[in-house]
Amino acid sequence: MNLHQLAAERRTLVVECCDGVVRDRLLSSLAEHHGYTVGRAPRELPHLDPVRPYREILQQGGALVVDAHLVGELVYGPLRRGHSRVSWIQAFDFADALAERHGAFVHVRAPVAVLEDRMAARGGPAADLPEIAAAVTAFESAFRTLAQHAPVVTVDENPLTGPGGGPSDLAVALPVSSLARRLPRIRSPVSLFAQPR
Template sequence: MNLDHAVAQHRTLIVEGCDGVGRDALLTGLARRHGYTVTRASPDLPHLDPVRPYRELLQLDGALAVDAGLVGELVYGPLRRGHSRVTWIQAFDFAEAVAERDGAFVHVTATVQVLEVRLAARGASAADLAEIDAAVTGYDHAFSTLAEHAPVLTVEERPAPGGGPDPGPGRDEAAPEPPVASFARPLPRIRSPVPHCAQHR
């Protein structure tokens, strides 16, 4: 399945991925080639209802692509603070709202090696580099769980020609057509890098 075919089936795309993946070129392509309105969700989540800004975005008209961080909160919250500001129940409710808007999550992935080189080039700390493997595993777990409530498209970034990792396309550069996988049923559960008790605080 190519990306053109995949996006033709969805009016809403929630685009997420680990720190270091290249989402900008994909979002630019969705806007230029497919007519999506691209918006970026605020990283500041309300304390009492952290998913409210995301639900409000779903009220916009037309084809919508959101550069999001809700799944990122589920992954990086436990890794960096010991808990997520977004509960799994809230995430499931949002996923179902996405599905009702003819939507899907887009999980942008890259290899751990590519992410390490990109983040190191950006001056990432040793602590940030050490958590990459756990973050990749956490995203896989989160999306396999959310796939029980909404479709998930997985877009794998290809390494740059010559075998070296690409530092990532610029904001206005066109990206090559990435391979896309789609799943809407539960996958085998991937062990979370975060202790079970930490996820539910």
């Protein structure tokens, strides 16, 4: 499957990746070449209902690609603060809503060595380097879990560098593979409307 096929099959795409992975070109390609509207979720989530901005974005009509940080919160919350502001039940409910909108998660990856080089080039502290490998592993695990509720497509960012030393452009036809398994959907026993406000 390539990006053209994915765009033809999925009405909604939620793009997620580790810090340092380039996804802007993917979002631009989907908007320019496939007619998606780009929705951007805020990095700071509401305290009482952290998934609300994501549910609101999914209410938009038409083909939609979301620059998201929901899975990032599931990964980086425990790594950096010891807990996530998003519960797994909330994440499962969002994944179910995404699947009902004929959507999929898009997990953009880059090799750990590439991410470490980018952090070093930005002057990131050496203490952050072990976090990169932990985050890459945690993203893989999170997407394996979410694949029980919504399709997950993995896109490898091109790790090669362009003439200026920066990352080369992502091709429009990126190779993708699905982690989605044919499993029965597990619905949360807690209704979206029964959550505390």
